[in-house]
């Protein structure tokens with residue numbers, strides 16, 4: 001296993017409960033608000049999947065398990081963190097299967113999935129290109145790939161990078177920030193949709209692209225929010241974040257359909 005992958009495993013093994021609370025919006029802060037925005041977009045894209053099986057790679061605590069199952073889909077979740085898989089199993093979802101595994105497990109799903117989810121995962125891969133290739137390969141012709149990414153050319157991204165660099169200079173300070181899930185120790189990789197992700201996916205045989213952005217703001221760190229602001233902000237963000245405002249948005253989600261026929 002790559003060193004960065006075992007770091008991610010350790011990190012998520014330690015942060016299951018924190019992650020679960022944010023994904024369920026049990027805590028109201030900026031991080032959980034962005035989280036919900038990403039979930040809203042992914043669930044909206046998932047409605048296109050009419051039948052069959054969804055593979056959720058890097059599923060965390062099966063964040064999309066119940067929405068897939070309530071749509072009548074079968075759900076297969078894979079995660080490198082045994083603690084995350086344990087949490088997912090404890091939800092007792094019907095028509096769902098969970099596995100502990102890394103990228104090399106994907107070979108058995110080649111051309112078999114009606115949809116593949118890769119949400120919040122790319123950051124943690126040693127070689128994101130290889131990861132995209134392996135995930136794309138699991139999608140059946142006419143199936144969907146739904147993939148989230150950190151937006152490379154965006155103001156919150158630059159501000160975050162500047163802060164991270166400053167924190168590593170002021171080592172003392174860094175130690176206290178690292179305890180927060182919002183700033184993980186794992187290297188954060190960011191991508192530009194039009195120049196990097198879209199061309200790669202077109203080359204892999206995908207078409208019918210749609211990309212939705214989220215977190216259109218100058219904020220790049222976590223802070224508590226009163227519930228009513230949290231709800232309003234989630235709603236504002238769904239209206240503000242768009243193709244036109246993408247330079248202010250920290251992340252995006254892509255959906256694309258795999259073409260029929262041979263894939264390069």
Ligand SMILES: C[S@@+](CC[C@H](N)C(=O)[O-])C[C@H]1O[C@@H](n2cnc3c(N)ncnc32)[C@H](O)[C@@H]1O
Pocket residue numbers: 005008009012013023057058059060061063078079080081084101102103118119120121124125
């Ligand atoms: C940021 S969380 C995303 C969880 C969920 N997909 C979501 O949308 O909230 C990233 C997840 O990917 C898992 N992960 C990281 N690297 C992985 C790898 N190489 N193989 C499988 N899972 C991995 C982590 O354990 C973690 O649960």
